[in-house]
Amino acid sequence: xxxxxxxxxxxxxxxxxxxxxxxxxxxxxxxxxxxxxxxxxxxxxxxxxxxxxxxxxxxxxxxxxxxxxxxxxxxxxxxxxxxxxxxxxxxxxxxxxxxxxxxxxxxxxxxxxxxxxxxxxxxxxxxxxxxxxxxxxxxxxxxxxxxxxxxxxxxxxxxxxxxxxxxxxxxxxxxxxxxxxxxxxxxxxxxxxxxxxxxxxxxxxxxxxxxxxxxxxxxxxxxxxxxxxxxxxxxxxxxxxxxxxxxxxxxxxxxxxxxxxxxxxxxxxxxxxxxxxxxxxxxxxxxxxxxxxxxxxxxxxxxxxxxxxxxxxxxxxxxxxxxxxxxxxxxxxxxxxxxx
Amino acid sequence: xxxxxxxxxxxxxxxxxxxxxxxxxxxxxxxxxxxxxxxxxxxxxxxxxxxxxxxxxxxxxxxxxxxxxxxxxxxxxxxxxxxxxxxxxxxxxxxxxxxxxxxxxxxxxxxxxxxxxxxxxxxxxxxxxxxxxxxxxxxxxxxxxxxxxxxxxxxxxxxxxxxxxxxxxxxxxxxxxxxxxxxxxxxxxxxxxxxxxxxxxxxxxxxxxxxxxxxxxxxxxxxxxxxxxxxxxxxxxxxxxxxxxxxxxxxxxxxxxxxxxxxxxxxxxxxxxxxxxxxxxxxxxxxxxxxxxxxxxxxxxxxxxxxxxxxxxxxxxxxxxxxxxxxxxxxxxxxxxxxx
DNA sequence: TGACGCCACTGAACCGCATTAGTACATTCT
DNA sequence: AGAATGTACTAATGCGGTTCAGTGGCGTCA
Numbered sequence: 001x002x003x004x005x006x007x008x009x010x011x012x013x014x015x016x017x018x019x020x021x022x023x024x025x026x027x028x029x030x031x032x033x034x035x036x037x038x039x040x041x042x043x044x045x046x047x048x049x050x051x052x053x054x055x056x057x058x059x060x061x062x063x064x065x066x067x068x069x070x071x072x073x074x075x076x077x078x079x080x081x082x083x084x085x086x087x088x089x090x091x092x093x094x095x096x097x098x099x100x101x102x103x104x105x106x107x108x109x110x111x112x113x114x115x116x117x118x119x120x121x122x123x124x125x126x127x128x129x130x131x132x133x134x135x136x137x138x139x140x141x142x143x144x145x146x147x148x149x150x151x152x153x154x155x156x157x158x159x160x161x162x163x164x165x166x167x168x169x170x171x172x173x174x175x176x177x178x179x180x181x182x183x184x185x186x187x188x189x190x191x192x193x194x195x196x197x198x199x200x201x202x203x204x205x206x207x208x209x210x211x212x213x214x215x216x217x218x219x220x221x222x223x224x225x226x227x228x229x230x231x232x233x234x235x236x237x238x239x240x241x242x243x244x245x246x247x248x249x250x251x252x253x254x255x256x257x258x259x260x261x262x263x264x265x266x267x268x269x270x271x272x273x274x275x276x277x278x279x280x281x282x283x284x285x286x287x288x289x290x291x292x293x294x295x296x297x298x299x300x301x302x303x304x305x306x307x308x309x310x311x312x313x314x315x316x317x318x319x320x321x322x323x324x325x326x327x328x329x330x331x332x333x334x335x336x337x338x339x340x
Numbered sequence: 341x342x343x344x345x346x347x348x349x350x351x352x353x354x355x356x357x358x359x360x361x362x363x364x365x366x367x368x369x370x371x372x373x374x375x376x377x378x379x380x381x382x383x384x385x386x387x388x389x390x391x392x393x394x395x396x397x398x399x400x401x402x403x404x405x406x407x408x409x410x411x412x413x414x415x416x417x418x419x420x421x422x423x424x425x426x427x428x429x430x431x432x433x434x435x436x437x438x439x440x441x442x443x444x445x446x447x448x449x450x451x452x453x454x455x456x457x458x459x460x461x462x463x464x465x466x467x468x469x470x471x472x473x474x475x476x477x478x479x480x481x482x483x484x485x486x487x488x489x490x491x492x493x494x495x496x497x498x499x500x501x502x503x504x505x506x507x508x509x510x511x512x513x514x515x516x517x518x519x520x521x522x523x524x525x526x527x528x529x530x531x532x533x534x535x536x537x538x539x540x541x542x543x544x545x546x547x548x549x550x551x552x553x554x555x556x557x558x559x560x561x562x563x564x565x566x567x568x569x570x571x572x573x574x575x576x577x578x579x580x581x582x583x584x585x586x587x588x589x590x591x592x593x594x595x596x597x598x599x600x601x602x603x604x605x606x607x608x609x610x611x612x613x614x615x616x617x618x619x620x621x622x623x624x625x626x627x628x629x630x631x632x633x634x635x636x637x638x639x640x641x642x643x644x645x646x647x648x649x650x651x652x653x654x655x656x657x658x659x660x661x662x663x664x665x666x667x668x669x670x671x672x673x674x675x676x677x678x679x680x
Numbered sequence: 681t682g683a684c685g686c687c688a689c690t691g692a693a694c695c696g697c698a699t700t701a702g703t704a705c706a707t708t709c710t
Numbered sequence: 711a712g713a714a715t716g717t718a719c720t721a722a723t724g725c726g727g728t729t730c731a732g733t734g735g736c737g738t739c740a
Contacts, residue, residue: 001726011690016728026688043454047396048726050387051695058435076417084438093457095398096436098424114383116696117433223618252622259624278563282592283623284599341696351720356698366718388696391725456726 001042008036019044046093050116058093059305060118064105064125065098074277075294076124079146082298083122090306092119102127106135113139120305122146123157126193133157144305146297149193150316158304159316160297164194167290167322168201171244171272172209174324179333180242180270182213184233186226186254188246190218195246198274202244213238219250226250230257234269241333242270248279251287255329266331276325285328292322341382348376359384386433390456398433399645400458404445404465405438414588414617415634416464419486422638423462430646432459442467446475453479460645462486463497466533473497484645486637489533490656498644499656500637504534507630507662508541511584511612512549514664519673520582520610522553524573526566526594528586530558535586538614542584553578559590566590570597574609581673582610588619591627595669606671616665625668632662 005012010029017024018033025033050056061083063076080094087094095118099105109132112118120142123132126149133154136143140156148159175183185202188195199216206214217233219225226245230253233240243258245251251273255265263269265285273280276291297319304317345352350369357364358373365373390396401423403416420434427434435458439445449472452458460482463472466489473494476483480496488499515523525542528535539556546554557573559565566585570593573580583598585591591613595605603609605625613620616631637659644657 010688012727013691013729014689017689020728022729024688029688041454043451045391045726046455046457047387047390048695049728051385051391051697051726052728053695054728056387061436080436081438084436088437088439091451094436095433096401096420096424097428097434098421099428111383111431114381115386117386223622249618249622256623278589279619282563282589283596350718352697353699353721354719357719360698362698364718369718385696388725389698391696391727392698393725394698 003040004033004036004042007040008033055119055309056093056117057091058095058118059087059302059309060095060097060109060112060121062105062108062121062123063096063098064100064102066100074279075275078294079124079298079301082295082300083302084298085295086299086302086306092306102130102132106131109135109139109141113141120144120309122301122305123148125189127191128193128196129191130193142305142308144301144308146301147194149197150318156314158308158314160301160304160319161316162194162292162297162319163321164197165201167274167324168198168244169205170321170324171290172202172205174326174330175242175244175270175272176209176211178242178270178330179335180240181211181333182238182240183211183242183244184214184229184240185216185244186229186246186250187216187218188221198246213240219246221247221250223249223253226253227257230254231261234258234261234263240269242272242330244272244274246274248273248275248277248287248289251289251329252279252283255283255285255287266329268334270331270333271329272324273329274322280327288327288330289325290322291325292320343380344373344376344382347380348373395459395649396433396457397431398435398458399427399642399649400435400437400449400452400461402445402448402461402463403436403438404440404442406440414619415615418634419464419638419641422635422640423642424638425635426639426642426646432646442470442472446472449475449479449481453481460484460649462641462645463488465529467531468533468536469531470533482645482648484641484648486641487534489537490658496654498648498654500641500644500659501656502534502632502637502659503661504537505541507614507664508538508584509545510661510664511630512542512545514666514670515582515584515610515612516549516551518582518610518670519675520580521551521673522578522580523551523582523584524554524569524580525556525584526569526586526590527556527558528561538586553580559586561587561590563589563593566593567597570594571601574598574601574603580609582612582670584612584614586614588613588615588617588627588629591629591669592619592623595623595625595627606669608674610671610673611669612664613669614662620667628667628670629665630662631665632660 001012001015005015014025015033018030046057097108122144124146126145137154144158146160148161150159150161187199202216217229243254245254251271255271258265258269265271273287273289276289280287280289300319341352341355345355354365355373358370386397437448462484464486466485466487477494484498486500488501490499527539542556557569583594585594591611595611598605598609605611613627613629616629620627620629640659
């Protein structure tokens with residue numbers, strides 16, 4: 001900046017004013033300064049900016065998953081991609097970290113905030129009784145909870161959520177209409193807010209219709225557990241005629257398992273996957289799936305965070321309800337008992 | 341730091357010395373200062389540190405892929421996870437960005453470097469004739485090329501690479517031993533260095549053995565193209581008896597396509613996937629695959645980068661050759677022509 | 681025509697840390 | 711005892727910006 005000032009024949013402060021669009025310089029000077037800055041390929045040092053109170057121009061994103069669980073999951077990359085799109089426009093950086101669990105995640109938030117590394121964070125996989133929101137509150141760290149329940153009362157935090165309850169209701173509607181009365185929901189990690197929401201909704205929907213053979217089983221989202229649970233429930237007496245999987249990976253594993261057991265999908269058992277991805281169209285039968293736009297989800301979350309950073313109020317935003325894409329893995333329930 | 345200085349009854353500089361392990365303070369004072377710092381939960385401001393010449397304590401990672409291509413790909417998340425592990429130990433941040441193409445990627449490097457946002461970067465998906473290495477050289481930005489060919493002569497850059505050539509040779513060996521003479525390699529993006537390496541190696545291996553019905557076809561890694569190419573080559577006259585796919589997603593799509601065409605895997609056609617993941621064990625038949633430890637790959641790359649940042653020399657490191665895990669999708673070639 | 685206010689700009693302080701030059705005191709050497 | 715050396719610490723400076731309190735020139739109005 002000193003160089004620019006010298007070359008433009010003005011003081012350093014004038015340069016600062018000119019470049020930041022503040023009043024105090026004539027348009028002539030402003031243009032001249034801009035031009036010189038351009039020529040010199042000048043870029044403000046984020047460090048210096050941050051030091052003089054401007055914030056770090058960076059937002060944080062922590063993924064609390066053991067490394068081995070980071071498997072075939074298109075959701076996060078797409079989410080991050082959407083987030084990026086919005087952040088990049090505003091020249092905000094994304095600081096990314098993978099940790100083991102939420103405790104570590106809290107520690108990361110504390111460190112980042114203390115080190116003035118980030119201006120805000122995006123929190124994913126909210127849980128029932130989540131320690132992270134409390135920490136953010138305590139620190140005064142602006143944050144957006146992605147996928148959180150809207151009932152959280154942490155005034156400083158925004159929430160972006162999908163209506164899992166509505167989606168689950170729609171799935172049950174569809175299956176019920178097809179004649180399915182025995183349904184098992186192979187859920188994701190217990191403790192995750194959306195897992196609980198889905199489980200609660202399924203139970204409510206079942207009760208409303210007087211269905212007794214409907215239940216949820218939690219898993220760790222892995223293909224292994226998905227397969228294991230599938231085997232267990234299909235081998236029980238009075239096995240379900242429809243299975244709802246909380247992700248595409250388990251759904252695929254489930255179909256493979258069912259096939260091994262001699263059950264045909266969808267003739268003997270219908271399958272619905274909660275996440276839609278290329279996987280769902282990669283095996284026969286193509287999987288009926290709940291589809292949502294993860295990239296857009298990310299965009300929305302990032303937009304909310306930037307609004308928060310601009311001093312806007314915390315908000316709760318609902319993204320569109322996932323749509324059920326009916327493909328080949330759902331069909332009318334057998335009227336008779338499935339074989340053996 | 342001012343507070344610490346006051347509370348400990350010393351000057352700010354003494355605090356700096358004490359906390360950074362520099363000489364100039366007695367052990368007594370050092371301990372006292374440390375204790376006070378601890379009590380106050382003090383953390384150095386990275387901005388201030390960066391400003392006084394210490395660097396940004398951050399490394400950059402750019403993914404140049406259109407958002408829609410970021411599909412089911414476990415490789416990157418695992419890689420990043422490994423990178424994180426090493427960086428976290430040293431309290432280095434990871435700045436992450438997704439862009440459309442390598443040109444944008446170069447622009448990001450320039451900006452990051454000009455803004456003093458990063459101390460170094462990790463470059464993935466190196467290409468033949470890659471503009472990025474030149475930019476890094478020009479800027480003097482320390483970098484590690486992940487998956488690069490070792491022959492690049494950019495003295496400042498380290499390279500971490502896997503021996504695709506060796507792996508490809510091993511695969512051809514195996515298939516040849518099984519009696520396969522007509523092989524098609526459904527490759528990834530043309531222009532990627534490792535794609536070219538694999539293609540070259542396959543051609544060389546074929547020539548060495550006098551095989552004429554061996555070829556590579558490039559794709560965009562998507563299941564759609566994988567399926568399309570599979571259909572095309574299997575419907576040709578004298579179709580291949582073995583297919584090598586450059587990723588697991590295409591391999592899966594390929595098996596599905598082959599099945600649709602009435603070809604059985606592995607009886608009619610053998611399939612090898614270049615990347616091993618849960619996907620390979622999620623369908624029947626389980627896919628034979630080339631397996632490597634992506635997390636470890638990430639660790640290695642990050643380690644090289646930290647070495648570079650510490651002023652170490654640029655190095656070229658080879659990670660273990662991917663191993664071929666033989667499962668159920670490879671078998672001896674039919675001696676007779678496959679049906680129709 | 682002098683007081684007033686506005687505009688365009690400058691000088692200096694400051695952000696939080698690292699670093700270098702300098703200082704006060706104690707110890708050792710001659 | 712005075713000089714030389716060393717130790718433990720302090721004061722001052724700079725990193726690259728932002729910002730605030732001036733300052734001088736100029737037009738306006740009474």
